[in-house]
Amino acid sequence: MTSQKTISISKLIGGGYNKFWHNKNFYRVVKGSRGSKKSKTTALNIIYRMMKHPWANTLVVRRYSNTLKQSCYTDLKWAINQLGVKHLWKTNESLPELTYLPTGQKILFRGLDDPLKITSITVDTGILSWAWFEEAYELESEDKFRTVVESIRGSNSSPDFFKQVTVTFNPWSERHWLKRVFFDKKTQEDDTFAITTTFRVNEWLDDQDRKRYLGLYRTNPRRARIVCDGDWGIADGLVFERFKVEEFNKDEVLARVQKTAFGLDFGYTHDPTAFVAIAVDLENKKLYVFDELYETGLNNKKIADRLKAKGYQRSSIIADSSEPKSIDELKMFGLERVKGAAKGKDSIMYGIQFIENFEIIIHPSCVHFIEEINNYVYAKDREGNKLNQPIDEFNHLMDAMRYAMEQYSIRQEYNRILPPIFGGI
Template sequence: MISLSEISLQQVVGKGYKSFWNFKGRYRVIKGGRGSKKSVTTALSIITNMMEFPLSNTLVIRKTFNTHKDSTWAQLKWASRRLGVAHLWHFKKSPLEAIYRPTGQKILFRGLDDPMSITSITVDMGYLCFCWFEEAYQVLKEDDFDKVDMSIRGEVPEGYYKQITVSFNPWNEKHWLKKRFFDEEDPDTLAITTTYKNNEFLDDADKKRFKWMKKNRPKRYKVEGNGDWGISEGAIYENWREEEFNPDKIAKLPGYKAVFGLDFGYRHDPSGFVAALVNPELKKLYIYDEHYEQAMTNSDIAEMLKRKGHAKERIIADSSEPKSIDEIYGHGINRIQGAEKGPDSINVGIQYLEQYEIIVHSYRCPNTAMELASYLWAQDKTGKFLQKPIDEFNHIMDALRYAMEQIRYGDNYTW
């Protein structure tokens, strides 16, 4: 039987992860480009920690439960083989879990799509010490992370510690992960970025591919090669930027028209409102005001529009909620009306907006910038992009499409 003390971690794990491997603080956060060995190193460290601390258990989280089997579960099973201890572990498919045979310790797998399976979690023996959030960029709400964070609580035996590992591919800089872990210094947090250059196990063919990407796909290389913040591919809107500008001055320029859009949300989704100045001839669109808030009643929305000074403007709202439009109209927003939409309205509206250079006010409209940076084409199981957007980051994006209907339809728009 091979013990961990007989294994060279430098040979098994490789270089570039010493601080990650030895850190004992609450949050161990790793952002890495493609091929940076961040996930396999995390899996190796979890197997090692479980065997070093015989009263510890681990919870592994992904956005959706059914993605574990081919990712984290398989990676941890591989890690047990890599460390030469596979005979000491039992990886079960039903229920999906891993059991350390000598002690009965468990690695449990859960998805955020089943919140009750996380908040009510218990372990048969010992303590829940470790947690791994894999592909954490898919966790869109910081509150979802906080709920799991709070479940890793309680005292642990002397010499033990509790730790949450957060691993993800580079994502746009508007994501809460950047502000939470990379922008604010915290002695209880280790936040690092790794790249394929940290992976000495890559062969010449792998390295050649990255060299080709650097030369021929520099935008993609910046993200997947260097591990910088950003989206490498699949972004719906690319011709946009943030800028501080004076909307009053823009409005006085010839050819500009103000447009306003509203998308309804409630308990789980925010209501999204957007105000913009558009010049159809120059194909320029300045977004200068927004609102982004959950649990807004129709009276709340009406009061918000009055407070912002937009009560007398023509506002194009989601026509799938005529009752909401009528109620808001009844609160004094007399020029609100439903969007016409039409066949394949989402893709048609996106194609029209793609013609425009979009300038977002740099401090008035942070949520608009966040959605523009995060709005992607959906992918199938093989990773192929589909001709439809994801159903996320689309509240202000939908409001913007509604607002632009009157420009797109021109003289044929129904007033």
């Protein structure tokens, strides 16, 4: 016997998600702005439904397993506490895993970086009937998604039985496969419920949060369409068009190409500190982006600590030269080979034009780099004509890449202008 507890779901979750809460389509998809409470609502819904349906088990998926504990697992534990049923659930921090004690139903967590652990999933009680893909934009290919969906199988004689795959994400680019599969009417997957939500349905945001979101419409309208309205990033006028997201073995690539580039753009309160690590294949004109740092609120000591923890204390890092004091401090804190970018007149466009000679292959773990390159476009005049300069947004990692590649672009320019007698550089 379990004790009954009466709660008001509408008071608990607020408005904006009534259809989502009751939906039983096979695909239940929500793209939304930041602060739109989609993850918290999904967590509450899963806990509530599992306690109602004794045949249900849930698989929670993200692209990388090491991101699950601080996101979905934490949200689901929060939901258990909000529903006042902590005494009915067992938590396992090490796996992680959640078990509903009265029946033995489980919520399992897996990352797509270990596909064998997903294809071999079994449950002792009931059926693996539901899946939740959080931050689904991190999934670089539809094939990876389909592999997991195939794990949602089986049937049950219960009259209320249904299988469902819930997909939640913040949109970045209209070029992503999620748009074609779930939001374009002509190609939308059958049996799909798809909605877009915004921060406006979140009653729990405070005035400061709302003011910050609303301020973007004035200061950065293009970013506001993505961050505040949950719209797709528009790919028209992309600065870099020759790029793809593809998994690769970093060590194998580095051993083969044997050239690297590391760039750093400073930030602090509003703008992030942005660092990028690239393997450079000069012969085949390919750049392999394999690591990044993208974080606000980092002083120079913390920047140095983060990069040393990643193993870059001996790397030749090219940083924004407009902050020479910061560069000196980074050296003092152990990044002895950091130096300022040369920059100069027209350096932005020259750096962009040089990088355009390369195909850019991005490891799917570099999620912030993927977001920026998908939204880094050329500016336009009042008549909508493209200008020969990029917008001053979505450019922190793009600037870091430009600094990183400066050593190769300068070398190419000197080899072009020096006469053969000097042998270039």
